[in-house]
Amino acid sequence: MAEPTSAVSDRQGPDDRSATGAAGATGTSATTAGGPDRDADAGLVLHQVAKTLGGRLIVDNLDLRVRRGELVCLLGPSGCGKTTTLRMIGGFLRPDAGQVLIGGRGYTTTPPERRPTAMVFQNYALWPHMNVFKNVAFGLRLRKLPKAEIAERVERTLALVNLTHHIRSFPAQISGGEQQRVALARALVLEPEVLLLDEPLSNLDAKLRVKVREDIKEIQQRVGITTVFVTHDQDEALSISDRIAVMNAGRIEQYAGAHDLYREPRTRFVADFVGTMNFFEGQVRAAPAGGTGDAGAVVEVGDVVVPCHAPSALAEQPGLVGVRPEDVRVGHPGGVPARVVREVPRGHFTEFVLDLGPLTLRAFVGADTPVGQETVPVTFGRALVYADGKLRSELPGGRAEG
Numbered sequence: 001m002a003e004p005t006s007a008v009s010d011r012q013g014p015d016d017r018s019a020t021g022a023a024g025a026t027g028t029s030a031t032t033a034g035g036p037d038r039d040a041d042a043g044l045v046l047h048q049v050a051k052t053l054g055g056r057l058i059v060d061n062l063d064l065r066v067r068r069g070e071l072v073c074l075l076g077p078s079g080c081g082k083t084t085t086l087r088m089i090g091g092f093l094r095p096d097a098g099q100v101l102i103g104g105r106g107y108t109t110t111p112p113e114r115r116p117t118a119m120v121f122q123n124y125a126l127w128p129h130m131n132v133f134k135n136v137a138f139g140l141r142l143r144k145l146p147k148a149e150i151a152e153r154v155e156r157t158l159a160l161v162n163l164t165h166h167i168r169s170f171p172a173q174i175s176g177g178e179q180q181r182v183a184l185a186r187a188l189v190l191e192p193e194v195l196l197l198d199e200p201l202s203n204l205d206a207k208l209r210v211k212v213r214e215d216i217k218e219i220q221q222r223v224g225i226t227t228v229f230v231t232h233d234q235d236e237a238l239s240i241s242d243r244i245a246v247m248n249a250g251r252i253e254q255y256a257g258a259h260d261l262y263r264e265p266r267t268r269f270v271a272d273f274v275g276t277m278n279f280f281e282g283q284v285r286a287a288p289a290g291g292t293g294d295a296g297a298v299v300e301v302g303d304v305v306v307p308c309h310a311p312s313a314l315a316e317q318p319g320l321v322g323v324r325p326e327d328v329r330v331g332h333p334g335g336v337p338a339r340v341v342r343e344v345p346r347g348h349f350t351e352f353v354l355d356l357g358p359l360t361l362r363a364f365v366g367a368d369t370p371v372g373q374e375t376v377p378v379t380f381g382r383a384l385v386y387a388d389g390k391l392r393s394e395l396p397g398g399r400a401e402g
């Protein structure tokens with residue numbers, strides 16, 4: 001097990017003193033054109049970080065800036081390079097190129113134990129023969145801190161994660177969620193500048209995962225610690241992050257808050273990966289005068305013409321159109337008739353599967369929408385238009401998207 005790391009006391013990171021290893025690891029000032037952001041207010045900066053493993057480029061010139069105290073999720077499908085990126089931040093892997101800065105200091109080539117970072121692993125990596133106190137105290141003992149200080153810091157941290165009552169328990173005597181909180185305490189007790197979490201909830205059942213992720217968020221906010229959290233679970237990322245970096249094939253496709261990521265996915269990949277999206281080939285045009293009520297545009301899919309209130313762009317040619325299920329509006333006047341294929345009650349909303357001739361759509365509608373009808377009128381609230389995999393957001397006359 002790698003031991004989490006100690007804080008570095010002077011303003012310079014070790015990279016600034018010993019220029020070895022990764023390309024460009026040293027001496028770049030904040031004012032250098034194209035250089036990294038050395039702003040000490042940036043909790044963590046990755047600048048053009050790259051890594052090849054087994055002859056494959058796994059992380060591809062990645063840039064990331066995490067503000068002090070911010071919780072950022074690296075979200076992406078299996079194999080996209082999330083863990084590799086996290087391991088480079090923690091010092092367990094050395095980048096082939098690029099720079100890692102923490103609090104404005106360079107740490108690109110610094111070993112894990114000399115970085116102001118601490119990692120929480122997927123499998124907790126607790127020592128089974130040590131009780132909770134000893135597990136949490138382990139890193140402080142290695143640092144040979146005085147006994148009284150160790151006891152004080154361990155007790156304070158266990159109180160923070162609400163585990164004081166288990167201080168003498170062994171890992172096998174506590175639940176999975178509690179074990180995860182011990183792992184968190186073991187990282188936090190070192191008072192790192194950056195906390196790294198690698199799929200920390202994947203060993204927990206679904207209900208407990210929700211509870212523990214809320215605990216982690218609450219503790220992270222209370223401590224105000226800069227945090228990078230790796231997950232492939234979009235629900236987890238959307239619910240706890242200040243910002244989310246969506247990764248695909250070693251690159252960040254989009255870096256934004258949960259709301260923007262969901263409402264304004266900049267690429268087809270993000271639109272598809274985050275949430276549910278109806279995608280189809282269609283043409284988005286200005287509405288013919290007087291034809292579609294108050295909708296300013298229409299989406300044409302074959303012979304079907306659906307009124308649309310807020311398209312991201314109008315296009316002369318058919319292209320890829322994306323409509324979120326909650327933007328498929330059911331029961332509005334002026335809509336085109338759609339056959340109801342299926343209605344699935346989902347508690348606070350109902351999922352409709354709708355047949356519009358050339359198109360099958362999913363719609364999420366309020367639980368108060370009448371059910372049991374054969375056909376329903378359909379309009380679109382918002383439609384996103386993608387060209388070459390990228391969101392088109394220009395509208396004629398500079399009209400902003402509604």
Ligand SMILES: Nc1ncnc2c1ncn2[C@@H]1O[C@H](COP(=O)(O)OP(=O)(O)OP(=O)(O)O)[C@@H](O)[C@H]1O
Binds near residue numbers: 081082
């Ligand atoms: N030491 C290695 N040698 C060769 N290939 C590796 C090595 N470590 C990782 N890889 C490959 O790099 C790719 C990215 O791995 P990484 O663990 O970063 O992905 P990830 O996004 O965290 O995925 P997951 O969600 O499945 O953990 C994978 O295809 C993996 O097989």
